[in-house]
Amino acid sequence: MNRPHPTFQPILHTTEFPHAKEQHGFALNMLQSLVIPTFVIDIDGKVILWNAACERLTGVLAREVLGTDNHWQAFYEERRPTLADLVIEGSRRPVDADASLESQNWCEMPRVGRRCFLAADASPIRDASGKLLAVVETLRDVTDEKRAQIALEQLATRDGLTGLANRRCFDDTLHAEWQRALRQQQPLSLLMVDVDNFKQYNDAYGHLGGDECLQRIATAVANEMRTNDLVARYGGEEFAVILPNQSLKGAAIVAERIRCRVEQLHLPNLGSQPHVVTVSIGAATALPSHDTEPSQLVATADSALYRAKHMGRNRISLPNTDLPGKA
Structure with missing residues (x-):
């Protein structure tokens, strides 16, 4: 000693x-x-x-x-x-x-x-x-x-209402993950998640109620993620989920889990059918190449989300394949 x-x-x-x-x-x-x-x-x-x-x-x-x-x-x-x-x-x-x-x-x-x-x-x-x-x-x-630096970074990259990544952070992360998927030749999946009939919810419960609704949905979505996934508030009542090294089938499974979890929150919304808050989700997957751009993945997921809305909401939609949720 x-x-x-x-x-x-x-x-x-x-x-x-x-x-x-x-x-x-x-x-x-x-x-x-x-x-x-x-x-x-x-x-x-x-x-x-x-x-x-x-x-x-x-x-x-x-x-x-x-x-x-x-x-x-x-x-x-x-x-x-x-x-x-x-x-x-x-x-x-x-x-x-x-x-x-x-x-x-x-x-x-x-x-x-x-x-x-x-x-x-x-x-x-x-x-x-x-x-x-x-x-x-x-x-x-x-x-x-x-700690002050961390707080400033969070202000720059976090959404003030939900605590999720903001649009700027989403854009930066999507670009970085696209480049990594390109180098490693791995798939990259994206989910676009939109709250159904949110205007009616705001009309019924006011903006404070709408804010609380978005916060609870944000938590529900984030709880379904792996550590290397990213959930962002894309804008308004729309969320985006980046799923690195995830196939389209895997993305569909995650999307369905999100849809079910939000429905099970049982947030009342009398202006919709069923009378609870639900989400519609569009999914897309790409194997990045030098001839493609991240914006194409976003556009494909957006189109799938539009189809989910058009087909009646509260469901997920995949490119060329629609997987209806609970009607």
């Missing part, structure tokens, strides 16, 4: 530099008094400095880690290298010998009981001959900035 050292161990050897001891003492005091969380590990990965700011950030006291290689416990639940450890590891490979590293990532911070998004910089400390003596890592807690 490693025994913590009660004092800081010199980084520079006084026999190598006439004024090394004095310089080292100054450097030590400077690092200890920095308001920036800082720690230093030697070439064996043992902690030789853990300043007060690092204690405040991590909740781990210097006496708990000095002389040990347990500094990872301040940041993670399971053992994994810190950025400083990676610098030492890289120094053993000549190609990376002079590398400093920087990164930003989420850390669990077990002692303080919350996740933090930390920006870290790690740099080697060398003697005059270039020999690696230690690595210093500085940390910045940028959790608030990261």
Whole structure:
């Protein structure tokens, strides 16, 4: 078991530099008094400095880690290298010998009981001959900035009413998935989902009731999705579902599940038959090629949706094949 050292161990050897001891003492005091969380590990990965700011950030006291290689416990639940450890590891490979590293990532911070998004910089400390003596890592807690960035990204890509992806996100995702399907030669399916007789619902229950209806349908549709599928509010009472690597048969199965789930919400709509809210769904599948465009997939699914509406609503429609739902 490693025994913590009660004092800081010199980084520079006084026999190598006439004024090394004095310089080292100054450097030590400077690092200890920095308001920036800082720690230093030697070439064996043992902690030789853990300043007060690092204690405040991590909740781990210097006496708990000095002389040990347990500094990872301040940041993670399971053992994994810190950025400083990676610098030492890289120094053993000549190609990376002079590398400093920087990164930003989420850390669990077990002692303080919350996740933090930390920006870290790690740099080697060398003697005059270039020999690696230690690595210093500085940390910045940028959790608030990261959360603000996430919130802004969500505002840009999420629909404010339903929380689903918005039209912009749908367009970007469809293009990206089209390119991926093209590279991997996989099918790409699309569902266009429209709420039946929504105008009558709004007339009967008002816009607030209409908003709640859309929110409940959005949740119902999202609950039928795989992790890599995307549900978006396409506009008004219309939703779009991107199904990567899904055949037309598979898309039809998903569509029917969505249709049934919405009907089973039993949202009353006296202006329709049956007297509950239902959806019509158009499905389409493409095997992307250099001669086709994502807009063609949208147009095909739209046409199928139009057929489903024309045939009486509350059903799904496929290109050249119609699969009626419950009438």
